[in-house]
Amino acid sequence: MTLLAFIVAIAVLVVFHELGHYWVARLCNVKVLRFSLGFGKAIYVKRFAGGETEWALSVIPFGGYVKMLDEREGEVPPHELARAFNRQPVLRRMAIVVAGPIANLLLAIVLYWALFIYGVPGIKPILGEVPSATPAATAQLRAQETIISINGQATPSWQEVRWILLDLVLQKRQADIELRTVEGRSVLRMLDMSVLTPGDLDGDFLQKIGLQPYQPPIYPIIDKLTEGGAAQRAGLQTQDRVLRVNGQAIPRWAVFVEAVRSHPGSVLNIDIERAGSLLTLSVTPDTATEGGKQIGRIGAAPLIDRKAFEAMLTEVHYPPRVALGEAVRKTWETSVVSLKMMWKMVTGEVSLKNLSGPITIADYAGQSAQIGLGAYLGFLALISISLGVLNLLPIPLLDGGHLLYYTVELIKGSPVSEKVWEAGQKVGIALLVTMMAFAIYNDISRLILG
Incomplete structure (x- = not known):
């Protein structure tokens, strides 16, 4: 189940990413020579009648590519020069490159939209026991109080509480928490999270704050x-x-x-x-x-008492129009938080232990698939956002690196030199290999240490 769920996830995310490049390239009248799911030697190639693009399945499944007509990669017949990628105006090239990450973000919006219409299962945001000497205890939060909103943003489930607080922790901001007490009164508490250190984000940071979901008591019977x-x-x-x-x-x-x-x-x-x-x-x-x-x-x-535990579950859903707005908001906020986490890893404010590689992603894919279709679609949306945001980083080899080159070209009026391009490619390879090494090391550490 885990391997199958992982393969399906990779296939869906890569296909949508590359389709973004493909569709915009076609709109710009750029000839697409090959659309490949996977890298390396092609094990299956299909060209449809009257089509000019080869559709390929390659042996290494972790990725894919769209190969366009380009003078830098081979000789181009004179009558097709106008359709070569490198002959396009810089803004068209930028549009083709950015289309891949945008496709991933649009996929996330569609998935979240469907989930919000269908209903997202979650846990009611009711507080469990609040340990003493924690920020939550200092803020006078009490067990069995329900979190209504944080900084004016509604919290219909515990998952939303976690996500909003993570964003506030990264911003080092105070959380203004509106609660409903056991007696039914509405109160406002100020939660100071400045005591958290970068290392606290390696595990469950909510426990460091003193927050945990309420669980009905299990008696010794x-x-x-x-x-x-x-x-x-x-x-x-x-x-x-x-x-x-x-x-x-x-x-x-x-x-x-x-x-x-x-x-x-x-x-x-x-x-x-x-x-x-x-x-x-x-x-x-x-x-x-x-x-x-x-x-x-x-x-x-x-x-x-299964009824008591079932009473703790909730389902968040909206009418179609509202669901679309919520899907856009969720995708935007997730993208912003992802960028903040990446930046804080670069500056050392957040540990590199938070990087995850293919082993952890495969494990999450399998777990979400076993929980149900809704959980799996939510996982796909989150990974699609991560893929889109990662590809927009200004690292050579990634789409964001190409956008950086084209932005420089747009400013100076001429393309960057071949030497700069080649040096950038080497830097990009080094950075990506280093990131992957850290991610795989973290995966193995999690497997060994739990």
Whole structure:
């Protein structure tokens, strides 16, 4: 599933990107010789009747290209010189080059538009426990309060809360949070996030702030037992309620789990309530290894109030016209935040650990596909924006690098020299190889360290 989802994602994003170049080239009457999905040797080539473009599938699937008629890449017949890319006015060349990234951004808008009409599943923006000595605690935010808006922007889901706060953290701005209290009153709190460091963005920065979504309590009532597990061997049964472990009160299932995990191979005296009677059982957790550390397990699962958890879910959707506006806004804001993150990586304000490579992207593709079509389309929209923004960076070899050359040509009235072009290509290769090396290193680190 992961590999298939990744291949489909790459194919969709590359095809739309290259179609942007292709369509605008055709509009500018530039002859397109080949449209290829993938690089390297072509394994399938098709030319339609009456067509002038070869449509190819190549052996290396990570990318694609549109090859246009160009005197710099081969001899051009005199009668076709007017259709050569290099003979076009500079503004036409710029339009053809920028069309690829624009196509990716338009694809994201279309995907978000469809999602907002259909409905985007999310978690209600209700606060969980607020740890002491955190910015959220200082701002007097309380558990079970609902976040209505941040700096005037509505927050219909927890995902929107996270995204808005990330943007504010990058801008080092204060968050003015409108909340609805448990009693139903509307209050305004000021959240200072200036205490965050660049390293805090490597993980879940919301935890550093002191924010987490509310989760309905899971009480220590056993619902399922593993056949032959330590719990079953000791006589525990379904519907047993755990009261104490070695004299320690157990108000929630998480406390029980921690008590078991921290005592591998050690006897635990567990006080339970069963059908109105109090019993004490001795359980010896089996020893297991997790992350190089020994932990205890007894093979028991809790009774979960599924209705309570389902009540925490929401669905964000809009009428078609409003959905289009929201899709444009989402694409714009995501693009801006992506650029800010990239710039802060360059300046050292944000760690390069945030770079992700093909392994992480493939993993996210597989996870989103397993969740459902909506999650996968949302993933495609996000990666499409990233691809569009990345290609607009003024790095030689990328579309943005070509735009930089053409901008210089537009200003000085003549193309940049071949020496400058070749030097730029070498710099571009070095930068892209370095970025990819960091991204793959981060991917491997995540696989090894989790």
